[in-house]
Amino acid sequence: MPVKDLLVHIDHGRASPARLDAAIALAAAHDAHLVGLYVLSRPHIPGFIRTQIPPVLLKHQEEALGTSARQAEEHFNDAVRRAGVKGEWRCVDGDPEPVLSLHARYCDLCVVGQRDPEGEDATMDPAMPDRLILTVGRPVLVVPKVGDYPVIGKRVLVAWDASRLATRAVNDALPILTAADHVSVLAVNPRGGEDGHGDIPSADICLHLARHGIKAEAEHVYADDVDVGAMLLSTLAAEGADLLVMGAYGHTRWRELVLGGATRHILEHMTVPVLMSH
Known part of the structure; x- marks a missing residue:
């Protein structure tokens, strides 16, 4: 839509x-x-x-x-x-x-x-x-509270963890992804199993995007010693992305407030606009 x-x-x-x-x-x-x-x-x-x-x-x-x-x-x-x-x-x-x-x-x-x-x-x-x-x-x-963002959605990074929230965010962002010049889908510390990723992390969602005419690159990284939010911010900078797409509050909000989490980290330290869905 x-x-x-x-x-x-x-x-x-x-x-x-x-x-x-x-x-x-x-x-x-x-x-x-x-x-x-x-x-x-x-x-x-x-x-x-x-x-x-x-x-x-x-x-x-x-x-x-x-x-x-x-x-x-x-x-x-x-x-x-x-x-x-x-x-x-x-x-x-x-x-x-x-x-x-x-x-x-x-x-x-x-x-x-x-x-x-x-x-x-x-x-x-x-x-x-x-x-x-x-x-x-x-x-x-x-x-973000600082900076100017006259261009949003030309180079997009999607944070993918194969969850319901990430799925919702990708679907909500389809109109923007369709118009993008470059889309990367990043899985940080992907897990396998019934509720996890397939054989190649991010590949299945990239195939789905391809059927919508969106050419997306599947990426994944293992970095247990690095916070997921920090890894997303680092990748945004490295790829020159102007938009991050992600699901929000996969854990309860109070748990993220107390223990921290990717959503909380991004909301506090964002460097580009972020499309969030819950």
Whole structure:
């Protein structure tokens, strides 16, 4: 199924302009409709504290929120107009994760930003983007908090472990993989057995991709002393890839938070946009 409906999360953080540019580039490449979603999220202030805040300060806060939203809308409309992309602006009250999850269910791909603890957005939702990836039911493209990404999906690396999540990610990424110039499928420390890889790791999924007209290279590496996430980042750099495709949270999220895992490592240290599915 082609990508025809994109949604991008817009905020007033430092990474938002580059995220919008990346979403516009994808929309233009796939002749897709682009929804820009701005969530009017207010800091959670306990009632007993709010009663002690002068009303004039609360009024100024509301005015500042409205001004930021209007500036973001103007920037979005100007950017899509200059790019010749079909765009639609939405501004919704609420918390980012549930609002995005609701709206993204009616799109083919949701574009969000990497969590930026050092950013200036005081209303940043701590559930983003992790919980969104787990709950939305759609593929999520996470754009790094630093850098510009005008080209996404020309050289793609697929992280393959023969799991349900990896299978879902590959299927979700098919429209992008079809348009790519180069696709590599990498299995890190592949295992055999009934629930593992075949005789040649990554070969079976590459054969499936070939039937979709996608010429993919099967790769595998054994490196028990290297973290899977670190190996993926190293391979991305070595191959000059501009997109990573992977399943997200093969283990429970709390287990990855406590013990670490490939998803957590990539979300914290990503160097290129990552398409994740759960």
